[in-house]
Amino acid sequence: xxxxxxxDGKVVANxxxxxxxxxxxxxxxxxxxxxxxxxLVGDDSSSATYVRMKGNACAKLGIESRKIHLDKETTTEExxxxxxxxxxxxxxxxxxxxxxxxSQIDERKAFEAIDIEKDVDGVTSFGYGQTAxxxxxxxxxxxxxxxxxxxxxxxxxxxxxxxVVGRSPILGKPxxxxxxxxxxxxxxxxSRTVNVEDYVRQADIVIxxxxxxxxxxxxxxxxxxxxxxxxxxxxNIGDVDxxxxxxxxSAITPVPGGVGPVTISMLLKHTVDSAEIAxx
Ligand SMILES: Nc1nc2c(c(=O)[nH]1)N[C@@H](CN(C=O)c1ccc(C(=O)N[C@@H](CCC(=O)O)C(=O)O)cc1)CN2
Numbered sequence: 001x002x003x004x005x006x007x008d009g010k011v012v013a014n015x016x017x018x019x020x021x022x023x024x025x026x027x028x029x030x031x032x033x034x035x036x037x038x039x040l041v042g043d044d045s046s047s048a049t050y051v052r053m054k055g056n057a058c059a060k061l062g063i064e065s066r067k068i069h070l071d072k073e074t075t076t077e078e079x080x081x082x083x084x085x086x087x088x089x090x091x092x093x094x095x096x097x098x099x100x101x102x103s104q105i106d107e108r109k110a111f112e113a114i115d116i117e118k119d120v121d122g123v124t125s126f127g128y129g130q131t132a133x134x135x136x137x138x139x140x141x142x143x144x145x146x147x148x149x150x151x152x153x154x155x156x157x158x159x160x161x162x163x164v165v166g167r168s169p170i171l172g173k174p175x176x177x178x179x180x181x182x183x184x185x186x187x188x189x190x191s192r193t194v195n196v197e198d199y200v201r202q203a204d205i206v207i208x209x210x211x212x213x214x215x216x217x218x219x220x221x222x223x224x225x226x227x228x229x230x231x232x233x234x235x236n237i238g239d240v241d242x243x244x245x246x247x248x249x250s251a252i253t254p255v256p257g258g259v260g261p262v263t264i265s266m267l268l269k270h271t272v273d274s275a276e277i278a279x280x
Pocket of ligand 1: 051140236261264
């Protein structure tokens with residue numbers, strides 16, 4: 001077997017967090033504590049875990065986190081009221097609404113209500129548009145994490161054929177845009193794509209963002225391809241059949257310990273960026 005590079009998300013996440021320490025101290029010397037407000041609606045246990053992980057990561061770095069937990073019966077209007085209060089609160093630098101929300105809520109309307117200056121999670125259409133045009137401050141955190149991992153491991157993107165499997169608004173679409181902005185040739189596959197495997201077979205870079213456990217098969221992988229698995233299926237299972245794909249890939253992220261930890265560190269980075277901008 002040729003040498004494989006395991007793209008270690010914990011190493012990258014620690015590098016991102018190390019860069020933030022001095023910046024947070026400098027803000028605190030000016031009397032500013034970066035503050036992220038997290039909103040969790042309902043009692044989905046995975047969502048509760050992710051929000052808790054974000055809060056713990058904030059606490060470790062000295063970022064304040066305000067955790068707002070709303071009842072599962074919350075209406076869109078009640079959620080909008082909460083978001084509007086946070087928009088007006090000068091001490092809050094970032095707002096994160098955990099996805100998914102219960103079905104009675106208009107999630108898109110709620111995302112759009114987040115002040116663009118506080119959209120550190122990159123969920124507004126304005127933020128997405130800026131990301132797509134190449135000058136967004138805060139791309140969605142998982143796409144930002146994927147790009148950061150490749151930057152950290154000096155993986156060339158320019159001129160490569162990147163195949164993104166998935167087209168969700170906070171993952172597949174923005175990561176396709178970020179890859180295009182780095183001069184990759186991008187194919188975005190989705191649920192209506194006929195024979196997804198035919199596209200994946202051509203990929204130099206595979207981004208798995210489909211939300212189905214072990215969806216990407218080893219036999220689809222071109223020898224030497226780079227694979228980034230953004231899946232977070234129940235039981236900590238990624239979208240990539242890891243062992244089979246590892247055989248073919250030159251570099252691959254594991255699940256857990258790959259894209260996930262970097263996603264959280266990018267959220268912290270965006271919150272610190274926002275606090276710095278607000279304190280100027
Ligand atoms: N508003 C948002 N909602 C959601 C996002 C998002 O970016 N913004 N992404 C996902 C879930 N997610 C963050 O919210 C997330 C999922 C998994 C991980 C992670 O680090 N997983 C670990 C394993 C988990 C564990 O240890 O229990 C790993 O991969 O190592 C981070 C973030 C949906 N919602």
